[in-house]
Amino acid sequence: MPTPQKSDLPQGTLDLLILKIVNLGPVHGYAIAQRLEQVSRGVVQAPEGSLYPALHRLENRALLAADWKQTDTGREAKFYRLTRKGRAALASEEASWNRLTEAVSLILGLANAEGDAK
Amino acid sequence: MNWLARLTRRNKLEHQLDKELLFHIEQHEQDLIARGVPPEEAHRRARLALGGPEQVKEKCRDARGTRWLEDLAQDTRYALRTFRQKPAFAVIALLILALGIGATTVMFTVINGVLLKPLEFPNPDQLMTLHGSTKDFGEFWGFSAPDADDVEKDAHSFVAAAWTYGGGTISNHGEPEYILGRQVTANFFSTLGVPMREGRDFRPEEDKFGAAPVAIISSAVARRHFTQTSNAIGATLVFEGKSYTIVGIFPATFRLAGNADIFTPIHQLSDHRTQRREARFIHVIARRNAKVTPAEAQAELDTIAGRLGRQYPATNADLGMIARALRQEIVGGVGSTLWLLLVAVALVLLIACVNVASLMLARAVSRERELAMRVALGAGLGRLVRQCLTESAVLGIAGGALGVTLAAIGVGPFVALWPGSLPRADEIHVDWRILLFAVGVSLFSGLIFGLAPALRVPVKNLEHALRLGGRSIAGSSRRLHSVFVVAEIALAFVLLASAGMLGRTLLKLSSLDPGLNTHNLLTARFALSPASLTTPAQMRAAWQSVLDQTKTFPGVQAAALADIIPMREGENVGPYSTAPITNPADATSFALASTATPDYLAVTKIPLRAGRFFTNDDKLGSASVVVIDENLARHAFGTTNVVGRRLYVPYVDVAASVIVGVVGHVRHWGLAGDDQSRVQDQIYYPFAQVPDHLIRFFSTVMSLAVRTNGDPAAMIEPLRKELRGGGDQALYDEATMDQLVAASLDSQRFLLLLFGIFAGLALLLACIGIYGVLSYLTSQRVPEIGVRMALGATTREVVRLVLRQSLAMIGIGIGAGLLGAIAAARLLHRLVEGMQPAEPLTFAAMIAILFATALLASYIPARRASHTNPVEALRQD
Numbered sequence: 001m002p003t004p005q006k007s008d009l010p011q012g013t014l015d016l017l018i019l020k021i022v023n024l025g026p027v028h029g030y031a032i033a034q035r036l037e038q039v040s041r042g043v044v045q046a047p048e049g050s051l052y053p054a055l056h057r058l059e060n061r062a063l064l065a066a067d068w069k070q071t072d073t074g075r076e077a078k079f080y081r082l083t084r085k086g087r088a089a090l091a092s093e094e095a096s097w098n099r100l101t102e103a104v105s106l107i108l109g110l111a112n113a114e115g116d117a118k
Numbered sequence: 119m120n121w122l123a124r125l126t127r128r129n130k131l132e133h134q135l136d137k138e139l140l141f142h143i144e145q146h147e148q149d150l151i152a153r154g155v156p157p158e159e160a161h162r163r164a165r166l167a168l169g170g171p172e173q174v175k176e177k178c179r180d181a182r183g184t185r186w187l188e189d190l191a192q193d194t195r196y197a198l199r200t201f202r203q204k205p206a207f208a209v210i211a212l213l214i215l216a217l218g219i220g221a222t223t224v225m226f227t228v229i230n231g232v233l234l235k236p237l238e239f240p241n242p243d244q245l246m247t248l249h250g251s252t253k254d255f256g257e258f259w260g261f262s263a264p265d266a267d268d269v270e271k272d273a274h275s276f277v278a279a280a281w282t283y284g285g286g287t288i289s290n291h292g293e294p295e296y297i298l299g300r301q302v303t304a305n306f307f308s309t310l311g312v313p314m315r316e317g318r319d320f321r322p323e324e325d326k327f328g329a330a331p332v333a334i335i336s337s338a339v340a341r342r343h344f345t346q347t348s349n350a351i352g353a354t355l356v357f358e359g360k361s362y363t364i365v366g367i368f369p370a371t372f373r374l375a376g377n378a379d380i381f382t383p384i385h386q387l388s389d390h391r392t393q394r395r396e397a398r399f400i401h402v403i404a405r406r407n408a409k410v411t412p413a414e415a416q417a418e419l420d421t422i423a424g425r426l427g428r429q430y431p432a433t434n435a436d437l438g439m440i441a442r443a444l445r446q447e448i449v450g451g452v453g454s455t456l457w458l459l460l461v462a463v464a465l466v467l468l469i470a471c472v473n474v475a476s477l478m479l480a481r482a483v484s485r486e487r488e489l490a491m492r493v494a495l496g497a498g499l500g501r502l503v504r505q506c507l508t509e510s511a512v513l514g515i516a517g518g519a520l521g522v523t524l525a526a527i528g529v530g531p532f533v534a535l536w537p538g539s540l541p542r543a544d545e546i547h548v549d550w551r552i553l554l555f556a557v558g559v560s561l562f563s564g565l566i567f568g569l570a571p572a573l574r575v576p577v578k579n580l581e582h583a584l585r586l587g588g589r590s591i592a593g594s595s596r597r598l599h600s601v602f603v604v605a606e607i608a609l610a611f612v613l614l615a616s617a618g619m620l621g622r623t624l625l626k627l628s629s630l631d632p633g634l635n636t637h638n639l640l641t642a643r644f645a646l647s648p649a650s651l652t653t654p655a656q657m658r659a660a661w662q663s664v665l666d667q668t669k670t671f672p673g674v675q676a677a678a679l680a681d682i683i684p685m686r687e688g689e690n691v692g693p694y695s696t697a698p699i700t701n702p703a704d705a706t707s708f709a710l711a712s713t714a715t716p717d718y719l720a721v722t723k724i725p726l727r728a729g730r731f732f733t734n735d736d737k738l739g740s741a742s743v744v745v746i747d748e749n750l751a752r753h754a755f756g757t758t759n760v761v762g763r764r765l766y767v768p769y770v771d772v773a774a775s776v777i778v779g780v781v782g783h784v785r786h787w788g789l790a791g792d793d794q795s796r797v798q799d800q801i802y803y804p805f806a807q808v809p810d811h812l813i814r815f816f817s818t819v820m821s822l823a824v825r826t827n828g829d830p831a832a833m834i835e836p837l838r839k840e841l842r843g844g845g846d847q848a849l850y851d852e853a854t855m856d857q858l859v860a861a862s863l864d865s866q867r868f869l870l871l872l873f874g875i876f877a878g879l880a881l882l883l884a885c886i887g888i889y890g891v892l893s894y895l896t897s898q899r900v901p902e903i904g905v906r907m908a909l910g911a912t913t914r915e916v917v918r919l920v921l922r923q924s925l926a927m928i929g930i931g932i933g934a935g936l937l938g939a940i941a942a943a944r945l946l947h948r949l950v951e952g953m954q955p956a957e958p959l960t961f962a963a964m965i966a967i968l969f970a971t972a973l974l975a976s977y978i979p980a981r982r983a984s985h986t987n988p989v990e991a992l993r994q995d
Contacts, residue, residue: 049168052139056181
């Protein structure tokens with residue numbers, strides 16, 4: 001399968017992405033993996049091997065809760081949903097992420113502008 | 119879901135994890151099939167995408183957060199299982215540890231009871247003792263009675279109470295008995311915070327000259343002399359021929375500076391000594407008021423001392439006053455000995471740990487393959503390290519439990535073995551602090567001996583480790599093993615050398631001349647009948663009759679009276695000078711002054727160097743005479759040819775005394791302590807010339823010295839019966855001179871005994887260690903040795919090969935140990951009285967012992983290696 005070059009996910013961002021996806025409604029692990037792939041349009045490589053440990057970690061920190069429910073096809077799967085604590089964490093993580101990216105792009109822009117001036 | 123629930127529902131969680139991952143793979147597979155991938159290919163790709171299922175599961179389990187607990191339970195079970203598989207290993211390791219931890223715990227139990235526990239008084243940190251100090255002769259002088267009274271009156275930041283020794287004969291309510299006592303100020307018990315068990319404390323108005331005599335007694339005396347202890351309160355007790363009303367009984371647990379059975383108010387008596395500011399025999403205790411710091415109390419004491427110095431320049435000009443923590447006074451010099459022993463015992467424990475570590479390491483190396491396999495199956499490095507540490511912690515805790523049991527049994531005999539009496543001995547028992555200490559030590563030792571194998575967990579060259587399994591031996595492991603042996607030998611050498619130095623010291627001290635003939639010499643204090651303590655003439659007559667009675671007793675060669683007995687507690691130090699002393703505070707020369715009857719020299723066999731000893735003609739009214747020892751003669755006159763010269767000894771006579779004789783020096787301060795003592799000079803003056811006003815006091819301190827024909831100890835009972843008089847005279851505190859001399863070296867002998875035991879233990883452990891490590895190392899080299907033998911190496915060459923390896927380790931170990939031993943020698947020199955400097959000969963002897971035993975321990979594996987059958991050895995590889 002020929003794929004464009006993918007970037008590794010920056011440290012810590014996987015949790016943020018998971019929270020963001022789960023925020024849309026209860027969802028099982030496989031669907032999260034699918035969604036990650038779709039949303040990032042294949043640019044970001046989220047290793048599936050680290051998805052489940054991340055989910056369990058978030059569950060352990062009570063940011064996520066899980067229930068066993070029937071899927072559309074009638075199979076039993078573990079559905080994750082956001083807890084109140086999880087929602088709060090998502091909001092603050094999102095804000096800090098935005099601040100960070102803004103700062104980074106500002107610095108990059110500045111560097112580019114200087115480069116242009118020369 | 120809390121962690122406990124998660125832990126108990128572990129199986130369910132595992133099941134759910136399986137189900138969740140399976141669901142993921144199957145969904146992925148179906149999606150791929152729907153996109154037209156062939157089923158088998160879809161199955162493969164779905165699995166690949168997720169990664170190794172076991173690794174993912176491991177990571178998920180880690181994410182659960184209760185992982186460490188689950189692992190701990192699992193590791194503990196695993197550890198117990200492996201120990202059960204190799205019971206011999208477990209038993210040996212356990213025994214070694216139990217010995218090490220047990221011995222350390224015993225020492226700590228004693229230290230805890232004696233040094234660390236707060237004193238059993240309320241707010242013990244406020245309690246102090248006060249001492250006088252002079253520039254030339256340092257601290258630890260008593261107070262004079264007037265000084266003590268002034269301090270008590272003037273101090274605002276603390277409350278002071280005074281006491282001094284007393285004691286005498288009880289002669290009503292049953293058998294007469296001599297008991298030890300104290301004279302105290304009325305606030306003595308309240309200052310310490312000791313409530314009466316029955317009755318009441320002294321009242322201030324009872325502590326006055328001429329007040330009605332009252333006493334507080336011990337419950338032991340109350341039990342012995344009254345049918346019921348409560349009957350004692352209000353009863354009349356005839357003590358020293360005087361009737362006292364018993365007002366209180368103090369608690370059985372109360373003790374300060376030795377035992378005492380009777381307390382009487384100090385100011386009821388008024389004798390010559392209590393009015394003189396230069397008679398410093400009063401002990402002062404004090405309690406700081408709340409929120410007063412020791413420095414503030416000291417500052418106030420300095421002010422008072424300064425004022426007294428200006429007011430009474432003749433006696434107090436140069437006298438400082440110093441406050442010390444009461445605890446320091448009670449514990450005294452025992453602290454250094456105890457810490458020294460703890461260090462020694464910790465060294466033994468360290469050797470034990472190293473020993474177990476090398477055992478564990480040998481096992482870990484042979485388990486290398488198992489560990490490599492587990493890494494391959496997804497175990498993380500941290501996880502395996504933790505498992506190794508759990509194993510050693512289980513061993514450590516088990517060893518610790520056994521050790522504490524040993525300690526609980528052993529601490530009693532240990533305290534009983536202590537020479538003399540250990541201060542606060544009744545407070546030594548196992549409590550939570552001890553258990554905490556033991557758990558700490560166990561875990562700590564577990565960590566020490568578990569770390570080495572844990573660090574051997576393979577991370578690199580997995581494939582290599584898997585293929586070679588336990589057969590290979592990496593260089594690092596061999597080096598680590600050698601380090602263990604070197605450490606063991608070094609530690610053992612430090613202990614051996616210390617024991618050797620102590621032994622040498624003891625030999626040297628024992629061979630010192632005590633200055634008198636110690637054999638067949640009996641000493642005992644004596645209490646005259648209270649009835650004869652009336653006029654000076656009657657007291658003198660009573661002493662003379664006791665002396666005459668003793669002299670004519672069958673089995674007695676000679677008898678004398680003296681107030682001071684060599685090497686026994688109780689002494690009297692006073693100033694002397696070759697010129698008249700106008701101000702005793704100016705005196706710079708001090709001597710031990712003892713009074714004796716004419717036969718004292720015949721009894722003790724102290725050599726007469728010049729002149730004569732006393733005769734019956736030296737009495738009151740004739741010229742005042744003294745006999746001095748050769749030290750004083752040399753110090754004061756520069757020669758021993760001094761008979762007929764004059765000496766001023768204010769204690770004996772304000773006018774000059776004539777020196778009539780010079781005798782040999784007696785090691786009064788003990789065989790070990792005499793050379794270091796500040797007071798080296800000795801003066802004797804005749805008992806018959808003690809002035810009348812002092813004879814009452816001297817009657818309470820005189821002792822009998824008796825030279826016997828046979829065993830002096832056998833004479834004690836017959837003499838006691840002979841000298842009972844009317845039933846109220848008592849011989850007490852008996853000791854043969856041989857016992858006193860031996861007792862003066864007790865602490866050195868005790869240290870030697872313990873260091874000897876520790877060194878022996880260390881040697882044994884080190885040998886076991888060397889033997890184990892070399893057996894292991896040579897067994898790893900069997901193929902190599904096989905090749906050598908196949909190529910023509912002889913048995914002797916193989917033995918030499920193995921021994922060379924161990925020789926290097928022993929050599930380095932002894933080298934390192936030598937440095938440690940030099941440090942130990944310095945420490946011992948500072949802490950042990952009379953310690954001799956380290957001698958090369960002692961070290962050489964210990965090196966020889968260690969070398970020989972270590973070589974013997976390595977010879978056995980070497981010999982075994984030399985009997986390797988080359989054919990079999992080569993087939994192994």
